[in-house]
Amino acid sequence: MAGNITAGDRFGRLTVLQKTDLRKRGKIVWACKCDCGKYINAVSTDLTAGDTQSCGCLKKEMEEKHLREKYDEKRVNGVALQLFKDKEPRKDSSTGYRGVSKYYTRKSKELRYRAWITVDGKRHYKSGFNTAEDAYYKGRLMLEDLHLPKK
Numbered sequence: 001m002a003g004n005i006t007a008g009d010r011f012g013r014l015t016v017l018q019k020t021d022l023r024k025r026g027k028i029v030w031a032c033k034c035d036c037g038k039y040i041n042a043v044s045t046d047l048t049a050g051d052t053q054s055c056g057c058l059k060k061e062m063e064e065k066h067l068r069e070k071y072d073e074k075r076v077n078g079v080a081l082q083l084f085k086d087k088e089p090r091k092d093s094s095t096g097y098r099g100v101s102k103y104y105t106r107k108s109k110e111l112r113y114r115a116w117i118t119v120d121g122k123r124h125y126k127s128g129f130n131t132a133e134d135a136y137y138k139g140r141l142m143l144e145d146l147h148l149p150k151k
């Protein structure tokens, strides 16, 4: 089977240089040169199967690309998503609005709504709204504007 490979063959980024005296798993080990300039030894069957296609630089590049894409994805979705995590009630919480909770005034025990937001572990409030809707649109959204990092 080793006869399938000859010097000069290309597998991914690798160019086969010459047969070595080494054997791995009973297979011939070939000396190869990667496009990036590194020299490596590769087992014949790994080359023909496509398991070895570079000195390792290809895999590294793919991983970096993947990381970069994931990072960009997060940025596109807004910093907010990352910051909020699971700290806040979902939209189906008691008030129906994200980041809005009910409370009662101390003296007259009247129902009021308070908007809040947690950014980087810090909580910010804006209280005194008569409706949850007001608290959301006039409170929460304003807090988001004030405290969320600008994109």
Ligand SMILES: [Zn+2]
Pocket: 013, 034, 035, 036, 037, 038, 054, 055, 056, 057, 058
């Ligand atoms: Zn390489």
